[in-house]
Amino acid sequence: MIRINENYLKLQASYLFSDIAKRVAAYQQANPEMTLIKLGIGDVTRALPDACIKALHQAVDEMASDSSFRGYGPEQGYEFLREAIAREDFQARGANIDADEIFVSDGAKCDSGNFQEIFSTDIRVAIPDPVYPVYVDTNVMAGRSGQAQEGRYQGLVYLEGKRDNGFIPELPGEPVDLIYLCFPNNPTGVTASRSQLKQWVDYARENRSLILFDAAYEAFIKDPELPHSIYEIDGAREVAVEFRSFSKTAGFTGTRCAYTVVPKDCMAYTKTGDSVTVHSLWNRRHTTKFNSVSYPVQRAAEAVYSSAGKIQVQELIAYYLNNASFIRQGMESLGYDCIGGENSPYIWIDGKGDSWSFFDRLLSQAGVVCTPGAGFGKCGEGYIRISAFNSFENVQEAMARIGRAL
Numbered sequence: 001m002i003r004i005n006e007n008y009l010k011l012q013a014s015y016l017f018s019d020i021a022k023r024v025a026a027y028q029q030a031n032p033e034m035t036l037i038k039l040g041i042g043d044v045t046r047a048l049p050d051a052c053i054k055a056l057h058q059a060v061d062e063m064a065s066d067s068s069f070r071g072y073g074p075e076q077g078y079e080f081l082r083e084a085i086a087r088e089d090f091q092a093r094g095a096n097i098d099a100d101e102i103f104v105s106d107g108a109k110c111d112s113g114n115f116q117e118i119f120s121t122d123i124r125v126a127i128p129d130p131v132y133p134v135y136v137d138t139n140v141m142a143g144r145s146g147q148a149q150e151g152r153y154q155g156l157v158y159l160e161g162k163r164d165n166g167f168i169p170e171l172p173g174e175p176v177d178l179i180y181l182c183f184p185n186n187p188t189g190v191t192a193s194r195s196q197l198k199q200w201v202d203y204a205r206e207n208r209s210l211i212l213f214d215a216a217y218e219a220f221i222k223d224p225e226l227p228h229s230i231y232e233i234d235g236a237r238e239v240a241v242e243f244r245s246f247s248k249t250a251g252f253t254g255t256r257c258a259y260t261v262v263p264k265d266c267m268a269y270t271k272t273g274d275s276v277t278v279h280s281l282w283n284r285r286h287t288t289k290f291n292s293v294s295y296p297v298q299r300a301a302e303a304v305y306s307s308a309g310k311i312q313v314q315e316l317i318a319y320y321l322n323n324a325s326f327i328r329q330g331m332e333s334l335g336y337d338c339i340g341g342e343n344s345p346y347i348w349i350d351g352k353g354d355s356w357s358f359f360d361r362l363l364s365q366a367g368v369v370c371t372p373g374a375g376f377g378k379c380g381e382g383y384i385r386i387s388a389f390n391s392f393e394n395v396q397e398a399m400a401r402i403g404r405a406l
């Protein structure tokens with residue numbers, strides 16, 4: 001008899017995006033003349049940078065001829081891309097990361113979801129609330145969560161983000177082994193300073209824990225004081241893995257390319273306390289279960305680091321950040337407390353009531369779709385997330401309508 005992994009039955013069905021879709025469909029049916037403006041989902045809307053398109057075309061042509069055709073590439077990614085990443089994203093910022101510590105993949109969603117596989121199922125896991133749901137659900141599937149009670153898994157440690165701490169969680173009050181952090185944050189848009197990250201790195205070193213640092217929105221950081229990578233913090237090479245993605249940086253959500261940094265100094269331990277490098281475990285996992293990203297896509301990602309590519313990516317980011325600033329100023333002038341939207345494409349807004357009522361008001365009175373904060377965890381209740389991923393014209397129209405409605 002084929003039996004299931006019963007941990008899957010513990011998963012709390014996430015109705016967030018299907019609930020949003022249902023309410024949007026019902027509204028659209030009742031108001032067919034209304035054009036909705038979607039500022040809800042976390043997906044980019046603008047075309048790939050021209051440098052990436054050129055690189056893609058050229059690589060596709062190479063595949064058309066026997067003499068330049070490429071079959072399987074190295075599972076960890078081509079040297080040309082790993083070298084460019086190590087040099088441009090890390091060494092240029094004074095972070096000491098080598099090309100052979102980079103693992104190219106088809107997404108930070110998969111990497112941040114898969115990474116927990118190489119650790120024991122009986123470790124203590126700390127996860128922020130509100131949060132990108134992948135970290136929680138993949139630990140539930142692996143059997144680390146216990147049962148859910150009133151929206152919280154009994155076996156997880158929640159790192160609470162609240163108004164009082166500016167949605168930057170404090171260190172846990174009990175020892176934990178694996179810690180998920182995401183800055184700039186999805187959904188709140190908050191960033192962490194050097195000293196805040198240093199606290200987490202010090203904690204991890206004292207407790208021999210490991211930080212999984214999701215930096216998918218790193219490219220949106222414009223404040224020169226803020227760290228872009230956790231490896232800008234002393235000691236992080238021993239205790240942190242970092243996820244990066246070309247999705248939000250360069251519009252690759254539909255093209256698929258990302259990478260994970262696993263420094264060779266990161267250690268994990270056997271039951272008897274012997275140390276094993278996390279790099280060797282992840283390398284084994286990655287080469288066994290993954291066959292790398294297509295050659296044309298890796299060439300397109302490499303083009304992000306060309307001189308033309310860098311300028312085009314900066315323009316793309318500046319465009320979304322301008323939207324974000326416009327939204328934040330608009331909401332603040334209407335008397336709403338906002339965070340994020342300065343070094344992040346997300347604005348996190350205190351709706352002064354419950355998340356879904358505010359969502360419904362924006363939908364029914366302004367025809368604007370946002371995301372209710374409650375969908376990201378208990379601590380998200382009362383808030384909504386507005387995303388800057390849309391055209392400036394649509395953002396202007398959305399804010400004009402919201403201004404009239406509220």
Ligand SMILES: *Cc1c(COP(=O)(O)O)cnc(C)c1O
Nearest residue numbers: 107108109132186216245247258
């Ligand atoms: C969008 C996003 C990612 C990137 O996912 P990809 O699979 O690389 O497209 C990773 N983490 C967070 C928090 C995100 O919002």
